[in-house]
Amino acid sequence: MSIRLLLLLLLFLTPHASAEADKYGVLHEERSLYTRILVHQNKDLLCLKFTLVRSDSNQSCKDLAQPKRMVFSYAQMSMAALLFNPNPDRILIVGLGGGTLPMALRELTPDAVIDTVEIDPAVIRVATDYFGYRTDAQNLIFTEDARVFGKRAKIKGQRYDLIILDAFNGDYIPEHLMTVEYLQEMRDLLTPDGTLVANTFSSSNLYHHESNSYRQVFGDFINYRRQDTGNRVILIPQAQRNSDTRTPLSEELLLDRARALEADLRPYDVPIVRIAADVAIAAGAKPDWNLRKRPLSDQYSPANLLRKR
Amino acid sequence: MSLELLGGRILAPYFGSGIYVWGSIITIFMLSLSIGYLLGGRLSVHNPSSSRFAAIFAVAAVLLLPLTIYAQGIMEFIFLRVEDPRYGSLVTSIVLFGLPTVILGMISPYSVRLLVDNVAESGRVAGSLYFVSTLGSAIGTLMTSFYFVLWFEVNTIIILLIGCLALLAALAFTADRIFAK
Numbered sequence: 001m002s003i004r005l006l007l008l009l010l011l012f013l014t015p016h017a018s019a020e021a022d023k024y025g026v027l028h029e030e031r032s033l034y035t036r037i038l039v040h041q042n043k044d045l046l047c048l049k050f051t052l053v054r055s056d057s058n059q060s061c062k063d064l065a066q067p068k069r070m071v072f073s074y075a076q077m078s079m080a081a082l083l084f085n086p087n088p089d090r091i092l093i094v095g096l097g098g099g100t101l102p103m104a105l106r107e108l109t110p111d112a113v114i115d116t117v118e119i120d121p122a123v124i125r126v127a128t129d130y131f132g133y134r135t136d137a138q139n140l141i142f143t144e145d146a147r148v149f150g151k152r153a154k155i156k157g158q159r160y161d162l163i164i165l166d167a168f169n170g171d172y173i174p175e176h177l178m179t180v181e182y183l184q185e186m187r188d189l190l191t192p193d194g195t196l197v198a199n200t201f202s203s204s205n206l207y208h209h210e211s212n213s214y215r216q217v218f219g220d221f222i223n224y225r226r227q228d229t230g231n232r233v234i235l236i237p238q239a240q241r242n243s244d245t246r247t248p249l250s251e252e253l254l255l256d257r258a259r260a261l262e263a264d265l266r267p268y269d270v271p272i273v274r275i276a277a278d279v280a281i282a283a284g285a286k287p288d289w290n291l292r293k294r295p296l297s298d299q300y301s302p303a304n305l306l307r308k309r
Numbered sequence: 310m311s312l313e314l315l316g317g318r319i320l321a322p323y324f325g326s327g328i329y330v331w332g333s334i335i336t337i338f339m340l341s342l343s344i345g346y347l348l349g350g351r352l353s354v355h356n357p358s359s360s361r362f363a364a365i366f367a368v369a370a371v372l373l374l375p376l377t378i379y380a381q382g383i384m385e386f387i388f389l390r391v392e393d394p395r396y397g398s399l400v401t402s403i404v405l406f407g408l409p410t411v412i413l414g415m416i417s418p419y420s421v422r423l424l425v426d427n428v429a430e431s432g433r434v435a436g437s438l439y440f441v442s443t444l445g446s447a448i449g450t451l452m453t454s455f456y457f458v459l460w461f462e463v464n465t466i467i468i469l470l471i472g473c474l475a476l477l478a479a480l481a482f483t484a485d486r487i488f489a490k
Contacts, residue, residue, distance in 0.1 A: 033328050119327065145325025148394050155389070176321035298322045299462035306459070 028130065032122030035170045039130045045071065048098045048126060050170035059168060060098025062131050068104070069269040074199045075100050076270045077224055077233040080279050081162055081197045083257050083272070084237035084249070088112050088161035092153075092189065094146045094177070095167035096123055099133030104268055106139045115160075117142045117149045119167075146177055150185045159191045165198040173200070175303040178210060179296050183217040187239055196239040203230035204307040208293035215287070216295045219243030224282045235279065251280035311449035311457070311470060312373075313338050316406055318463050319376075323384040324398040333395070337402035338410055345414015352415060353422035359485030362423060365415050366478035370471045372409040377464045380405060417442055 027046075028039040038049040047061040061071040070076045078101060081088075089112055093102055096118035105114055118124055121143050127133035135141050142149055146167055163186055167177050176182065190196060196218070200210055202225055214221055214234055220243040222235035238246040258276035265272045296303055316334040317326065324330050352361070384401055391397040420438050425431045457466045 119325070145327055145394065147322055148325045151323065151388060174326060176318075176326055179322075181322055297462075298318075299464060300458075301318070302459040305455075 028126065030122055030126075032120050034120045034122075037122055037126055039126060046130060048123075048131065050168070060100050060127075060131065062098060062100070066269070067132065068267040070100060070104065072100075072231075073226055073229045074231040074233060075104075076268075077226065077231060077275065078164055078166075078197050078199060079104075079265060079268070079270045079272060080224065080233070080235055080275050081164070081195050082108065082261055082265075083254050083276055083279065084195045084235075085161055085193070086257060086261060088195075090158075090160045090162075090191075091115070092117070092160040092163045094149075094163070094165050094186075096127055096133070096141065097166065097168070098131035099127040100131075101164060101166065102139055103133060106136075108264055108268075112138065112161075114139045115142060116140065117144055117146050117167075119143065119145050147182060147185070150182070150189060154185065154188050158189060159194070160189055161191050161194045163190060163194065163196050165196070171304055172206070172307065173303070175296075175301045176298070178213060178303050179298050179301050180213050180216050181298045183213060187217055190240045192240050193238050194240060196234070196236040198234040200232050200234060201230050202232035206303060206307045207232070208290040209296055209303070209306055211287065211289040212291065212293055213295040213297075215291075222279060222283045223285065223288070224279055226278070235282075249280075249283060251277070254280050310446040311453040311466065312406065312410070314450060314453045315463055315466060316402065318458070319380055319405070320384070320398050320401060323388045324394040324401065327394065329395040330398045333398040333402045334406070336399070337406055341407050341410035342414035345411040345416075346418055348411065349415030349418035350422075353419045357419070357422045359423065359481045359488070362416075362419055363478045363481035363485065365412060365419060366474045366481065369409055369412040369416075370474035370478065372412060373467060373471050373474070376405055376409070377467050 024042055026038055026040050028037070030037050035050045038051075040047045040049055044063055044065040045061055046064055048059045050059055058072075063069045063071055070079075086109075088109060091105055091109070091112050091114045093105075093114065093116040096102070096116050099116075102114050102116045105112065116139075118141060124133070124141055124143065165177070165186065167173055186196060198214070201207070211223070214236075218236050218239055221239075222237075224233045224235055225231070237249065254276040255273065258273045261272050294300065313334060316338075317331060320330050320334065324333075349365070383404055387397055387401050387404070391400055417438060421431070421435055424434045424438070453466065457469075461469070
């Protein structure tokens with residue numbers, strides 16, 4: 001067989017993925033110290049995944065045709081935090097993912113200082129290389145465990161107006177980041193009127209345990225669920241106060257603030273007026289979980305074993 | 310092994326659950342066990358008896374007790390003084406697990422001395438002992454990580470371990486008394 005024929009055959013055998021790579025397929029894959037990271041593209045949708053097995057394992061997605069659009073409902077739902085305080089000075093985000101939240105908040109609240117904590121350097125690299133995550137003097141990243149960061153921040157007297165808990169691994173939330181002690185540490189980092197937002201799921205038995213953990217630390221909270229997704233976002237305005245001393249938020253006030261934010265949030269595809277109406281309803285709702293399920297603590301945190309029970 | 314697994318849980322609130330935390334714990338357990346083997350072997354040379362054997366279990370049980378009471382305070386103390394969580398978790402592992410693990414490491418060589426009657430069967434006895442102790446480690450690992458953490462609090466599991474050690478101490482002590490008569 002001549003060399004030329006061999007080359008031709010090789011060319012034929014090479015998967016023609018290279019021509020298609022910009023439209024579909026795995027663009028990047030690596031095994032970090034903590035998880036397996038995949039960057040996957042499907043048409044205009046670029047997604048960060050931590051495992052390949054489950055289809056719902058997307059951590060973060062970006063619409064290349066409309067880069068600002070918040071693809072996931074949880075990200076949109078988290079923006080409800082701006083209804084309670086449209087101008088936070090200091091923001092803490094636990095868990096970077098593709099950097100959707102810090103990048104959006106950097107633009108929406110240009111005066112705020114944003115601290116993001118991410119344990120995995122590989123996630124930071126991927127967010128930077130593929131999802132346009134950028135740090136600057138007001139948008140900082142800390143490569144640390146959130147428990148360690150939180151304890152040190154408290155000692156340094158740091159306080160935040162908004163804390164967003166969004167730390168996930170390939171499985172769910174790391175077990176030591178679901179306990180009442182951790183939530184208390186986060187509560188201690190808030191300013192007196194600061195808001196706490198937590199991105200969780202409502203689709204497993206863990207929902208009851210997790211809800212009771214938040215209830216033990218914060219008392220009542222706004223349990224914001226949407227019918228169309230398994231996402232549940234916990235919203236706690238004035239989270240440092242006892243739940244009975246928090247200023248009640250009327251539907252009119254929320255809707256007024258939503259209308260003021262509407263134009264700014266439009267490029268992000270966040271239906272803030274609808275979110276405000278949902279939040280107003282959720283704020284008045286009774287707990288829909290089993291209040292007898294045990295809260296998670298540093299002593300008792302078999303969190304991911306409880307999911308399937 | 311059960312204790313080693315719980316170590317990860319105990320350290321997580323202060324030092325996170327990074328790979329370095331496991332690195333610290335495993336290093337200290339290995340180091341302590343190796344020292345324990347050495348000391349256990351030395352101790353077995355002088356008047357070996359079941360009573361002394363019982364005392365090893367009793368001492369290990371007593372040394373584990375502070376873990377349930379002072380762990381928080383100790384970790385807080387170290388956390389405030391050691392900035393780097395790698396060295397923080399290493400120092401904490403030494404303080405919390407070092408001494409009890411040294412004592413636990415003494416059990417194996419001492420058992421060999423008590424069970425071996427002649428040189429010819431020493432290999433068989435040592436083999437059986439390794440079998441029992443490693444099998445016990447495997448069962449302890451499985452039960453702790455699959456079930457105990459689901460059923461009990463971390464401190465409850467440690468108290469159960471202490472209870473087991475105390476029971477074994479009592480058994481060995483009683484056995485010595487009976488056979489001595």
